[in-house]
Amino acid sequence: MTKNRADPKEQGNSMADTNRLIKVLIVDDHPLIREGIQSLLEGSEDIILVGEASNGLEAIHSYRKIQPDVTIMDIQMPELDGIGAISSIISEFPQACIAVLTTYRGDIRTLKAIKAGARGYLLKSALRHELIETIRVLAAGKRRFPPEIAAELAAHMDQNGLTNREVEVLQHVANGLSNKEAALAMAIGEDTVKGHLRNIMEKLAAHNRTHAVTIGIQRGIIDFSQ
Structure with a gap:
């Protein structure tokens, strides 16, 4: 487990301190990806990992229970894909801040996820450089689509x-x-x-x-x- 996961043994911080942290839910069917994201969050003092899910159905259940500040959502998953999960979550929680996690640049499924309500875009190959900043931007109520990615998505919309x-x-x-x-x-x-x-x-x-x-x-x- 990472230092950033909510741990009942660590009660030294006050509830007020915990409430100031950005609460993150990770959704990906690959354990290694989830572990990689956990490790990247370890060095951040303002972000806490509060939950994980391995498919879209689990994501919806976890979101309802946890209501995180930011959700990192994979697109391709069993049971229910990320697009379906995003649609369901946004319909129930319009304020949800979700960043779509994908392997391919310009993936049509990413476009569908954005139309479904995703507010951020993360390439799995760029997590080390983009993850923390994307979480902070989304938690601040903004969207984050890197310029080069936004241009590529627009191009693929035409292509x-x-x-x-x-x-x-x-x-x-x-x-x-x-x-x-x-x-x-x-x-x-x-x-x-x-x-x-x-x-x-x-x-x-x-x-x-x-x-x-x-x-x-x-x-x-x-x-x-x-």
């Missing part, structure tokens, strides 16, 4: 502006269907499918259909499990 039909085509390709099979499944012409694929590859800056599928899965445009 990933696939139509519903294009997303459907890409999903069929991800499921292993040929152009002809996708055309039959969608009741459209094979040439139309090929046209959609050309548009998809241009919008995603993909080299080929396999690359387009890879980008689509990484950015949350399509679900490989479907």
Whole structure:
């Protein structure tokens, strides 16, 4: 356990002192990530770790119980993903300050999380440099999206502006269907499918259909499990 976790044995500080600390909830399904965040919080005198959760359902339960000042929320998790958890928490607690935690820059799921109410953005690869400052900024009632990340997200919003039909085509390709099979499944012409694929590859800056599928899965445009 870290020095920053609330510990009933450490009652030397007054309740007033504890109330001045920024209370943080960590939500991630990987224990190593949670441990890494804990260790980064150890040296901070104004932040205290008050809870952990390993999936979206646990996150909602923990938030209701703890009502932390700041929540660090992973996107990809079992049971319920971060987007669903953020939506549920924000609907019940509109003032919730949540920073989305992600592996990929410009992840479409991150855009969805921001639309759902996330107020901050953290790359797992940049936690060491960004975590503490992001927590402090969110606790102060502000948002924190680093300029370079905000620009990249905006760019991806344009690049990933696939139509519903294009997303459907890409999903069929991800499921292993040929152009002809996708055309039959969608009741459209094979040439139309090929046209959609050309548009998809241009919008995603993909080299080929396999690359387009890879980008689509990484950015949350399509679900490989479907």
